[in-house]
Amino acid sequence: MVAEDLDPSADLVVHALNERNVPVMRFDLAAFPRHLDLAAEHGGRVSGWHGDLITSTRAVRLEEVRAVYYRRPGLPHISRAVDPAYREWAQGQALVGMVQVLSSLPVLWLHHPDIYRASAHKPGQLAAATAAGLRVPCTLVTNSLPRAREWAAGIGGPLIVKPVTAGAITLHDRSMMLPTRRIEASDLDESLELTAHMLQEWVPKRHEVRLTVVGTQMFPVAIHAGSDAATVDWRSDYDALSYELTVIPEEVADGVRRFMAGYRLNYGAFDFVVTPTGDWVFLECNPAGQWQFIAAATKLPIAEAHASLLQGAV
Template structure:
């Protein structure tokens, strides 16, 4: 059966608990949803999109083999959350597979991303906002307090800079990326507390990000959905969690907290700079109450925060996605 007008497209893996929460919250509002995984395109999904040379977006149909379909011009919003990559037919010769996969990926994603509707986790905006070097400069320009930082592959420069800090350092990945060791699952490198004496010539093998270490009373995960901000204090109860709370989730407790008005205003300026309507923003709060910015993840996880606190984060997603199609385009 075709979907009724005004469907929300949910583009996510089939087994995605976070996307499940958003779909359930949309169902509570009687908002029709078309959900699919990009991995099912082009074998199980048919796209037929036309452009007349004048319209702001594309027209046509998006149809799944299971019978679900929608008109592109009737889509009210798109929720795009880490779908798989297109799976190709075995009939595609090996020498053409990378090319064919790129055609499928760009064809589908760029047609959808040009629709003049509300987007969440827009892929173009995600790429622009996803990396720490740009984030730190943008956060400082927005008025947030940013730790002193060095990005380098020079050991002499790193040691000279570390001497100006006169204290412990944080060593962080410049960008997210998993490491796969033999016989182990892929893992992300956590933040490490180091000293100047720990710096050695392995630093020159690639680019490294060093920061002054921030002594904190607790940390904050700030989940931003549209104009709504959900600040949650994260209390760490192990050495690993105190260095990087992602390293030991079992040692964490959570509680909703308040956010200083100037910090909230600066976060909104940062979101506007990147044209985002979702972000997971991490802060450290010092014993004297100063909020220090660490990073913003434009598609960060929030399910664990909602489960621990009962905050209506899924409902905020649904409210934004169910809103009028005149919502800020591509945000």
């Protein structure tokens, strides 16, 4: 398991595997190369990569690995003994050396790095979702103010603006994610021209759904917002949320399966709006999205589903 040390979702998967007596080795890429040793060989009489991965407490033979759970690890920490001019280079060597050796192992992956990179961005997801038969909002990605105003006039109603891709910013010495904001066409100004922006039509909501998919198992949960901020973006106000088990329409489930097959995903955290008329509208899919808060609120066996997939039981 490759994950940050403080990751409650990873903790739950480790616990579920331990309950099944499945051996687990967990580490963060941030521990490499200072506190983690890799010795991988290729060639000779043995095909594929073989060798050792050793932490201060555990060791594993690469050829004995059966599955890898790769979930938002940190970046390698390079010793200050390395000249600053070479530190970024050394970090890149460590990152590619470890990840590419692991990526080459013929094992089951949850969140394979290459698949994650290919599937993580919203513009591509919207095209993939449409091809899979899912309904998506009308969307414009632009840095042109005249074009944005023309498009907004065609929408003829409220809009939202959201980041094109996930990424934190630091404000007042605090790392934070930019939430989705509801705006009117009259709010569009010259700041739009400073970078790419994603604009979408505002989709009326009965509620939203977080659909967690692990392998072939689907866990749909309705999210009800109890504040104005949460109504626009439920991530803005977790304290105002309530959760309820729901049922996914079969045509939506089929579209989700096609979406995942197209990207070769075996995990996805999907966000949908359910309109007042009951239509499901795809917003995005996080291929390494958080699920611990959903499991805690609903008691759904999401950790156990992860464990079964990694164990090869499903």
